[in-house]
Amino acid sequence: EVQLVESGGGLVQPGRSLKLSCAASGFTFSNYYMAWVRQAPKKGLEWVATISTSGSRTYYPDSVKGRFTISRDNAKSSLYLQMNSLKSEDTATYYCARHRTNYFDYWGQGVMVTVSS
Amino acid sequence: DIQMTQSPSSLPASLGERVTISCRASQGISNNLNWYQQKPDGTIKPLIYYTSNLQSGVPSRFSGSGSGTDYSLTISSLEPEDFAMYYCQQDASFPRTFGGGTKLELK
Numbered sequence: 565e566v567q568l569v570e571s572g573g574g575l576v577q578p579g580r581s582l583k584l585s586c587a588a589s590g591f592t593f594s595n596y597y598m599a600w601v602r603q604a605p606k607k608g609l610e611w612v613a614t615i616s617t618s619g620s621r622t623y624y625p626d627s628v629k630g631r632f633t634i635s636r637d638n639a640k641s642s643l644y645l646q647m648n649s650l651k652s653e654d655t656a657t658y659y660c661a662r663h664r665t666n667y668f669d670y671w672g673q674g675v676m677v678t679v680s681s
Numbered sequence: 682d683i684q685m686t687q688s689p690s691s692l693p694a695s696l697g698e699r700v701t702i703s704c705r706a707s708q709g710i711s712n713n714l715n716w717y718q719q720k721p722d723g724t725i726k727p728l729i730y731y732t733s734n735l736q737s738g739v740p741s742r743f744s745g746s747g748s749g750t751d752y753s754l755t756i757s758s759l760e761p762e763d764f765a766m767y768y769c770q771q772d773a774s775f776p777r778t779f780g781g782g783t784k785l786e787l788k
Contacts, residue, residue, distance in 0.1 A: 603723075608781050610779065659725065666715070666730060673723065
């Protein structure tokens with residue numbers, strides 16, 4: 565059974581950093597692109613980042629480019645999201661997702677990040 | 682960036698009713714259109730991928746169609762567990778983008 569379990573969320577002050585983790589199991593992690601998708605309170609879904617199988621290619625929307633970094637450790641079947649220079653508009657639930665060819669086929673339960681002073 | 686416009690944003694419906702949700706892309710996306718369901722507890726699962734392919738385990742009352750810029754999700758006969766949020770998403774190009782969502786509510 566595919567499982568994606570996020571951790572590392574919490575309350576952080578504006579301008580500070582936070583690193584999210586996603587532990588994957590139930591599939592060969594190194595064979596799949598992975599992604600982060602977020603959802604601000606009472607809002608829709610927003611794609612945040614995608615990483616290739618080896619980690620050599622990463623993709624971001626302009627809203628987080630230069631501030632967020634997606635990475636992975638295939639030996640540990642783990643995905644990460646380093647978030648720097650956090651803003652109040654980054655407050656959201658962050659979901660880890662398997663980015664299969666053309667769609668997100670498995671999602672974690674999400675982890676909440678609150679950016680507030 | 683490709684903008685995805687979903688309609689309606691809210692859809693009151695009754696058990697057993699047939700409903701359709703629409704999604705329009707700001708440019709052609711060559712059938713790279715997916716549908717997701719989100720339950721009130723936040724759980725998200727894919728329903729349809731590449732316009733019309735049913736995700737494994739999803740009931741056959743769900744179907745998708747469309748081409749070019751216009752796509753739709755149809756639920757043939759609503760069951761109690763179908764009342765949830767629905768999102769379309771294009772996977773044609775980066776940045777990947779989602780529609781604003783449709784809340785399917787019990788009438």
